[in-house]
Amino acid sequence: MDVLKAIHRAGHSAYLMMEERFNQGFGNAWNPFYHLGSLTFYFFWIVLVSGLYIFIFFETSVGQAYQSVEYITHQQWWLAGVMRSLHRYASDAAVLSIFLHMGREFFRDRYRGVRWFSWFTGVPTLWLTVILGITGYWLVWDQMAQYIALATAELVDWLPIAPGAMTKNFLGDGQLSDRFFTLMAFLHLLAFPVMMVFALWLHVSRISSVDFLPPKGLAVGSLAALTLLSLLKPALSHGPADLQNSPTVLHLDWFYLNIYPLMDKYGPLWAWVIPIGLTLFFMALPWLPPRKEEPEAKVHLPDCNGCGQCAKDCPFGAVSMRPRTDGAKFTFEPVVDPTLCTACGICTGSCVSSNPYRQADGQLSTGIDMPALPVEALRQQVKSLLHGLAGPRKTLLIGCRHGAEAQQLASPEIAVLILPCSGMVPPSFLDFALRQGADGVMTTACRDGDCYYRMGNTVLMERLARQRKPFLLRRTPDERVVMVHASRHDLNDLRQEVDRFRQRLDGLPALAHQAPRGPEIEEEKEEAHA
Numbered sequence: 001m002d003v004l005k006a007i008h009r010a011g012h013s014a015y016l017m018m019e020e021r022f023n024q025g026f027g028n029a030w031n032p033f034y035h036l037g038s039l040t041f042y043f044f045w046i047v048l049v050s051g052l053y054i055f056i057f058f059e060t061s062v063g064q065a066y067q068s069v070e071y072i073t074h075q076q077w078w079l080a081g082v083m084r085s086l087h088r089y090a091s092d093a094a095v096l097s098i099f100l101h102m103g104r105e106f107f108r109d110r111y112r113g114v115r116w117f118s119w120f121t122g123v124p125t126l127w128l129t130v131i132l133g134i135t136g137y138w139l140v141w142d143q144m145a146q147y148i149a150l151a152t153a154e155l156v157d158w159l160p161i162a163p164g165a166m167t168k169n170f171l172g173d174g175q176l177s178d179r180f181f182t183l184m185a186f187l188h189l190l191a192f193p194v195m196m197v198f199a200l201w202l203h204v205s206r207i208s209s210v211d212f213l214p215p216k217g218l219a220v221g222s223l224a225a226l227t228l229l230s231l232l233k234p235a236l237s238h239g240p241a242d243l244q245n246s247p248t249v250l251h252l253d254w255f256y257l258n259i260y261p262l263m264d265k266y267g268p269l270w271a272w273v274i275p276i277g278l279t280l281f282f283m284a285l286p287w288l289p290p291r292k293e294e295p296e297a298k299v300h301l302p303d304c305n306g307c308g309q310c311a312k313d314c315p316f317g318a319v320s321m322r323p324r325t326d327g328a329k330f331t332f333e334p335v336v337d338p339t340l341c342t343a344c345g346i347c348t349g350s351c352v353s354s355n356p357y358r359q360a361d362g363q364l365s366t367g368i369d370m371p372a373l374p375v376e377a378l379r380q381q382v383k384s385l386l387h388g389l390a391g392p393r394k395t396l397l398i399g400c401r402h403g404a405e406a407q408q409l410a411s412p413e414i415a416v417l418i419l420p421c422s423g424m425v426p427p428s429f430l431d432f433a434l435r436q437g438a439d440g441v442m443t444t445a446c447r448d449g450d451c452y453y454r455m456g457n458t459v460l461m462e463r464l465a466r467q468r469k470p471f472l473l474r475r476t477p478d479e480r481v482v483m484v485h486a487s488r489h490d491l492n493d494l495r496q497e498v499d500r501f502r503q504r505l506d507g508l509p510a511l512a513h514q515a516p517r518g519p520e521i522e523e524e525k526e527e528a529h530a
């Protein structure tokens with residue numbers, strides 16, 4: 001659907017521009033945009049710790065709650081007060097980071113197809129966060145809490161389930177019933193946090209290697225910023241609640257309490273219809289329209305030694321290792337779950353059998369392959385692309401579908417190969433390309449820290465640095481293999497990187513494009529089994 005594509009592209013461009021600015025300020029490793037999920041977790045950790053501290057002083061009875069919060073704020077302002085402010089500002093920061101996270105996943109189109117689950121389970125976490133915030137404001141039992149309490153009662157009692165049931169807690173001697181207040185405390189302090197933990201566990205249950213904490217620098221920096229804000233602008237209460245009088249001036253927290261002005265303006269009907277409608281719409285988004293997936297990775301046991309690297313590298317936990325079924329001497333075999341596989345090809349890149357020197361005269365097959373672009377087709381493509389090149393600095397540029405549009409750099413001296421993800425590149429293919437006529441091979445992936453498939457650019461970088469299996473072969477000349485990062489917005493940077501790389505190639509002695517000989521092949525086998 002072209003309209004949707006255009007929306008994704010426009011939104012993604014906006015994010016790329018903001019992210020570039022933050023890359024300049026923070027560096028890629030600490031760019032908050034690349035850690036919005038783990039940053040949100042972190043804000044929840046701050047909320048939890050600060051909440052536990054202020055709970056020591058908090059009285060859960062309606063008569064004492066306000067005074068205890070005043071004590072927290074003014075008497076022990078230097079610790080309990082700061083903790084109260086941190087509790088509030090980290091909650092606000094969580095809402096902000098959730099919205100940015102949500103927008104980012106949406107505009108990058110990482111919420112449809114087999115990736116629907118995280119999106120679908122993410123929507124309720126948003127509402128749980130808001131409900132947690134609302135019940136938190138309630139506990140202060142100041143004029144804001146009074147406004148929230150009465151407005152919520154009006155909202156709930158409007159439903160035809162038990163009309164008036166909630167409002168009756170506010171009648172009587174001008175005080176809220178203690179039982180009802182204790183119920184609110186129970187919801188805020190226990191019931192909703194437990195639900196949240198479960199919802200978040202579900203949310204990330206279908207992806208692997210999830211970070212529950214952002215990088216240290218970002219964690220320390222955001223805590224420092226929130227603490228500074230807490231000292232400069234401490235969270236304060238309104239005057240004490242008084243059900244005989246209506247509050248006059250309220251300072252709303254728009255992150256959490258925006259539903260109430262909506263109700264004041266349009267009435268309870270719309271205050272129900274709008275959030276429920278939006279929730280259903282958001283939850284349905286992965287199917288509006290559904291994405292057609294490429295076929296999932298296929299295991300070919302005769303080429304698999306059960307090493308498990310594919311399972312380790314899969315960012316979506318789609319590959320698991322099970323006891324061997326084909327009678328081979330190996331203990332395990334990989335099994336692909338089609339409901340989790342995004343067809344990124346990272347597993348093919350991690351398979352030691354995805355080696356173009358194997359089965360040189362026949363059809364190359366590997367332990368785990370992508371039906372849409374099998375390794376044999378890859379080998380043929382590399383060969384034919386390189387045989388079509390001319391000039392003294394023949395370059396193979398291997399790019400991915402989600403980064404810079406590298407195909408625009410194709411020329412008689414530069415061949416371009418586009419893969420679903422750069423993490424699909426088996427390092428032995430780079431050596432193969434140099435033997436097949438390339439003078440240099442450059443791979444380009446999404447921006448550092450920002451892989452469309454979460455981990456593709458990291459695994460490739462580590463393979464090329466010989467830190468992750470399968471390693472770049474020892475015999476492959478490092479100076480002729482380079483990896484760069486470039487997003488859709490960075491085509492000019494990529495062009496310059498390609499030029500620089502090719503100039504460097506000029507300075508190198510001519511390369512003998514020979515097939516590996518006996519000792520080299522032996523050495524390669526040793527490396528593969530190391």
Ligand code: HEM
Nearest residue numbers: 037038040041102105110111115118119122123125126454
């Ligand atoms: C309530 C707080 C939330 C937290 C703490 C949270 C946390 C996370 C984390 C840590 C990841 C993994 C990121 C990675 O390593 O690539 C993630 C992924 C994701 N989240 Fe959230 N999230 C939250 C809310 C939401 C919401 C409201 C939505 C959207 C409605 C959402 C949609 C997604 C999607 C689509 C993914 C990507 C899964 C993939 O790559 O396939 N999240 N989230």
